[in-house]
Amino acid sequence: MHQPEHLKSAGLKSTLPRLKVLDLFENGKERHLSAEDVYKQLLGSGEDVGLATVYRVLTQFEQAGLLVRRHFEGGKSVFELNKGDHHDHIVCLQCGHVEEFHDKAIEARQEKVATGLGFAIRDHSLQIYADCTKKKCPHKR
Amino acid sequence: MHQPEHLKSAGLKSTLPRLKVLDLFENGKERHLSAEDVYKQLLGSGEDVGLATVYRVLTQFEQAGLLVRRHFEGGKSVFELNKGDHHDHIVCLQCGHVEEFHDKAIEARQEKVATGLGFAIRDHSLQIYADCTKKKCPHKR
């Protein structure tokens, strides 16, 4: 599996559920997963974890800076690996796939607008909800 | 109170709970309210409504285009009057006040980015979380 250094440095013991969750994000197919997604995938792999543990681990990883929590529509929190870079998201309304993008011009304008209104940006979140224009949505679930 | 034309044209009967909720958004102090906020304010005004009715009314108003539903952080939905214009939000981290803004350049870039990735935008949501730079935050709660 993987080295538990990340966990160590975060003051977290290297346990099976934690290693498995980390592995899912590092080597899984989807980069953006909800607690339910993680839980189901672990059960599917024959792991015997509780949903509560998944929630606890995800929250701990978020606080440790290993994961980032996103608030898309739909009431569920979605997590992804914290790669250190900032990016925004475009969510396909047809299949739910999440694509990432970064646009310097948008960031610059945000800075300008905020400054103009007398604010100092600390963080921001931008999601675009869209339909895929290709004949077949390439990201069917 | 108010004319029920909005309701009529939306195919909704003009009832007391609906008129009261609409009034809150049109004449209330805060433009952005959660279901819980609306419910508490109505109870405070001596109205006898159920929380379920508030949720139903808010949802109906959203579908009728009278209100817009926002998904800020915190797990709760927040509603505001639909003034027809599109705008994004800047949330003051110090007092929680919500300021609105609209920037053509940002919108244009979003369109460009989405098109470039093969998507047709249906909706988007942009929130900036920031600190007020004025000596005293002018929006203390």
Added chain:
DNA sequence: CTTGTTGCAAATATTTTGCACCCAT
């Protein structure tokens, strides 16, 4: 009248927490 609307309670959905047992160090 007739159909839409409401309040209440119960049901969902998501996430958190209490607790006794288990395991990494």
Added chain:
DNA sequence: ATGGGTGCAAAATATTTGCAACAAG
């Protein structure tokens, strides 16, 4: 061994729904 970690069940939070009583047109 021992303190953190886990699973399970129950609680907490946000929202939806079934249903009988009720009210607008």
